[in-house]
Structures are given as structure tokens and as C-alpha cells.
Amino acid sequence: MGYVGPSVVNQLGTSYPGSTLVGFDIGYFGNCITSTEILPECRVDLQYFADIRQFPEEVLSGVGAIVHLAGISNDPIGNRFEEVTLDINYRASIELAKKAKEAGVKSFIFASSCSMYGTADDSARTEKSPLNPLTAYAKSKAFTERDLKPLASERFKITSLRFSTACGWSDRLRLDLVLNDFVAGAVASRRITILSDGTPWRPLINVKDMARAIDWAVGRDAADGGEFLAINVGSDDWNYQVRDLAEAVASQIPEVGVSINKDAQPDKRSYKVSFELFRRLAPQHQPQVDLIASIRELKEGLEDIEFNDQDFRNSNFMRLNILTRLQKKGLLNDKLEWISKL
């Protein structure tokens, strides 16, 4: 019930037509659907609303594969809720994997992140490069990978997909992602505001291509990469500097100005990534949606919903804003658990 989930449901529904797709989500962003026409969860066979921190084991009965997306999904939330981020993203993930292994689940796919490379020099990070997680979010992914590894076995294959930063259209759109933010600014106010000095390197991937990679991981044989595999997911052509992304958006939308914050503190999160291993192991599931196509689909989607919110950085398209509002309204407690009011 997040940004990536709907694409994954579409992809797996197509690849495994006879299967039963089960959703599991706490529902923080349940009402953040991008258009009013479709509730994305209509496409799963069964949907649970529950907290991964109290995962009910009975849900795992008969399950063949788990695509584990649930979690706190960015640095701003992680910085604000550090311990909660570790609880949900790390501790609950490991408990889930243990329960899944016990229940006979065969394949566990974890949505990890290239952000665990943190600051890096100019050479592209490979899976063998040292990790340098700088934030609670990045640490939660690194700790989870570390503790997942010993759980993998011949019968319990684990794939940790270290995704590039996502972009593109979704039935539950986020605008707190760099390319999505730039296109939203360009559409709403003909202005792209880069918060950094524009130099950081950031690999990108379209959300549909994330789903394609997940599809590969669900079906992958242990001969392809081993019982435990941590792998960078993206494409070598998609290592961009943030200012290049802004220029690409400006090239597709007329009369757009780009402003760069020259006084910004250098953004420490800057890394180029090598996707050679992914290219070798998953030749049939390589990214297909390029930068310009991603910009166009976002532009057309936003225009379709008549998006014109110049103040969107304060809107419900930003995950942190939603959680903050739910807390202020007394709906979530400080552990980000729902408070039931009778």
C-alpha cells in the first residue's frame, strides 16, 4: 500500500497468473491514492491490515515467496523516528524472515537500498565495496542484510535488492523522491529548486523496473547468485548528478527555470554504483524505462490529475508529512502504532 507496491502487484499478477497475491500493510498511506479511479489493493486476492512488528504467523501458511517492502522509506522519517525505524525496518524484518523460514517459505526478497554506500569516491560501488550507511534509514537496511545472510539456506533463498532511488508514476505517488520532486515543481510552478549544490551522484530506477527486478528475484535459482544474494539493482547508464536530472526535466517541460542552492552544505550522500552483477545474473529483467520516458510519464500523470500545488513539499505527497499529521491528530503514537479510539 505504498509507492512501489502497486507496480509489484501488477508485475507479479502478470507473471504468475494462477497465484494468490496477499497484501500486508499497516496502511499509513491508505488514502494517498493518486487518482480516485482505482484502489490498488483491488488487484490483490487478499489484503491484511496489520503491523509487521506483531506479524501473525498464520498469514504465512501456504506462502511460497515474500516480497518485503513494508517499512520506513526515507531519511527524513528515519532521522525523526530513529528507534522506530530500526524496530520496523531491521528488527521486525529479521523476525519476519525467521518466521517465514520456519513456515517453509522458499524465497524472501528484501527491498534494500544503495543508500547504504553513503559517501563514496568517484569509482562505482560494487557489492564488494565497503558499506558506509550514514543515516538511520541506511543503517536499518545494512543491519538487516547482515542478519538475513546467516538465515539463508538451500530451502530458504534470500535476495536483498539494493535499489537505486526510485522514480516514476505510481497509484500511490510520492513526491519526496528527487526526480518526482523536480517534475512536480516544473509542472506546478515552472521552477525546479535543487536543495543541494547539485553535484551529488545518485543512481535512479523507474518503479516499474524495480518490479521487474523483484519478479526476477522471486523466480531466481540459487545457482544464480547463491542462497543469499545482495545485489545492486539499476543500470550503469542511470548514474546521474542531481543537477543533470534537473536539466533533463527542464529539457522536457517548456519555460522551466532551475535554481541551485550554491550555499548548501555538501550533501554527504553521493555515490555511483556498478550494476554489472545484475546485468550478468538477470539479463532478461534489465531496466527498460529510461530517464526521459520517466519524466514524460510523471508529467503526463500530473497533468492528468490537474496537479498544481506549488507548495507540494508541505503536502500529503511527502511521506513524513502524512505521519506527522497522523500523529498530531492523535491517530498514531510515538512508536507509529495506530491508537484505537473507541
Ligand SMILES: NC(=O)c1ccc[n+]([C@@H]2O[C@H](COP(=O)([O-])OP(=O)(O)OC[C@H]3O[C@@H](n4cnc5c(N)ncnc54)[C@H](O)[C@@H]3O)[C@@H](O)[C@H]2O)c1
Ligand atoms: N522508493 C525508493 O526510492 C526506494 C529505494 C530503495 C528501497 N526502497 C524500499 O522499498 C520499500 C518500499 O518503498 P516505497 O517507496 O513504496 O515506500 P512507501 O513509504 O511508499 O511504502 C512503504 C509501505 O510500508 C508500510 N509500512 C510501514 N511500516 C509498516 C509496519 N510497521 N507494518 C506494516 N506495514 C508498514 C507503509 O504503510 C507503506 O505502505 C521500502 O522498504 C523502501 O525502503 C525504496
